[in-house]
Amino acid sequence: MKQDRHRPLRPFASVLAGLALVLTACSSSSSTKQPPPSIAPLTGSLHVLAAASLTGAFNSAKATLTAANPGLSITYSFAGSNALVAQIQQGAPADVFASADAKNMQKLVDAGLVETPVTFSKNKLEIAVAAGNPKKISGLADLAKPGVTVVLEAVGVPAGDYTRQVLTAKGISVTPKSLETDVKSALAKVTSGEADATVVYVTDVAAAGPTVAGVAIADTDQPSITYPIAVVKATKDHPAAQAFVDSAVSGDVQKALEAAGFLAPQ
Numbered sequence: 001m002k003q004d005r006h007r008p009l010r011p012f013a014s015v016l017a018g019l020a021l022v023l024t025a026c027s028s029s030s031s032t033k034q035p036p037p038s039i040a041p042l043t044g045s046l047h048v049l050a051a052a053s054l055t056g057a058f059n060s061a062k063a064t065l066t067a068a069n070p071g072l073s074i075t076y077s078f079a080g081s082n083a084l085v086a087q088i089q090q091g092a093p094a095d096v097f098a099s100a101d102a103k104n105m106q107k108l109v110d111a112g113l114v115e116t117p118v119t120f121s122k123n124k125l126e127i128a129v130a131a132g133n134p135k136k137i138s139g140l141a142d143l144a145k146p147g148v149t150v151v152l153e154a155v156g157v158p159a160g161d162y163t164r165q166v167l168t169a170k171g172i173s174v175t176p177k178s179l180e181t182d183v184k185s186a187l188a189k190v191t192s193g194e195a196d197a198t199v200v201y202v203t204d205v206a207a208a209g210p211t212v213a214g215v216a217i218a219d220t221d222q223p224s225i226t227y228p229i230a231v232v233k234a235t236k237d238h239p240a241a242q243a244f245v246d247s248a249v250s251g252d253v254q255k256a257l258e259a260a261g262f263l264a265p266q
Contacts, residue, residue, distance in 0.1 A: 043071030044237040046244060047093050049084040050076060051100035051158065051227070052182035053123070053200070054257075056207045058098075061256035065247065072240060080182040081105075082156035088113055088232060095235040096244050098227060100201075101158035105228045117230035120248040122263035124222050125162055126202040127215035128190050135196045137215055140167065143174045143197055151186050151195040154179040159186070162223045163199040170221065187212065201225070203261045226265075 042065075050058055055078045062074050077084065077094075081104040088094050088108060097114060099105040100123075108114040129137050135148055143150050152174070153160030160179065167174055177195060180186040183204050189195040191211045205214035229248050231241045247253040249265065258264065 042069040042240045042243055044240050045073045046095050046240050047075045048096045049094045050098040051081045052078045052184045057256045057260040061253040064252045080157040094232045095241040098229040114230040114232050117228035119226050119265045120229045121227040121257050123201045123225045125217050126205050128200050128205050128212045129197045131213055133213050137197055140172055144172050149196045150174055150176050151178045151189045151198045152176040153186050159183045165223050166221055206261045
C-alpha cells in the first residue's frame with residue numbers, strides 16, 4: 001500500500017523537471033535572440049506655448065525633432081509666461097506649457113490644468129544696451145541715472161518681476177519709460193533706439209547678436225531663475241506632449257537650450 005501511495009509522485013517530479021528545462025531554454029533563447037522593441041516615431045500635431053525667451057532654442061530644436069519624426073507637426077506660441085497662462089485658462093488649444101518662472105506655472109497647477117511640472121532649464125539676468133554702450137552703463141545703479149532711458153517688462157512677466165526683485169534688494173529706484181509684454185519687446189526698444197537699456201536674460205542678449213551689448217549682473221545679485229515645463233491636461237496627443245517634455249529635460253530640446261546659453265536644470 002505504501003508503494004501505491006507514492007507511485008504517482010515519480011512522474012509528477014519528472015514533469016516539473018522537464019518544465020524547468022523548457023522554461024530555462026525559452027528564457028535563454030528570448031534573451032539572446034529577440035531584439036528589444038523599437039520605439040515608434042512620434043506623429044500628430046503638437047501645440048507648445050512657451051516663454052518668449054525660449055524662441056530661438058525651441059525653434060532650433062523643432063528642426064531636429066521633425067526630421068527624426070516626419071509625422072510630427074509642432075506649432076509654437078511665444079509670449080510672456082503670464083499671457084500664456086491666461087490663454088490656457090481661457091481654453092486656448094495647448095499640449096505643452098513652458099514657463100520662465102515657477103509662479104506662473106503654479107497658477108495652472110492650482111487650477112488643475114497641467115500635469116506635474118518639471119524644471120528643465122535655468123537662466124541669468126543681464127543688462128542689454130545699444131551696441132558700443134554709448135551711455136557707458138556699467139551696472140544696475142546706472143539705470144537710475146538722469147538721462148538714461150530704461151524700459152522693463154510689465155508686472156507678471158517673469159523677467160520684469162525678477163528685475164524688480166533685484167533692484168529692490170539693492171535699493172535702486174528705476175522709473176521705466178514703458179513696461180513691455182515680454183523680453184523680446186523690451187529688447188526691441190533698445191535695438192530701435194527708443195531706449196538706452198533694459199534687463200533681459202543673458203540668452204536674449206546672445207541671440208540679439210551685434211545689435212546690442214550685454215552688461216553683466218554679478219552672480220551675488222542674481223535671482224533664482226528656473227524654467228518649468230508641463231503637459232497640459234487638455235492635450236489630445238499625450239504621448240507626443242510627454243515626449244516633448246522629456247526632450248526638454250534631457251533630449252534634443254535640452255541640447256538646443258544648452259547651445260543657446262541656457263543653464264542645465266541641475
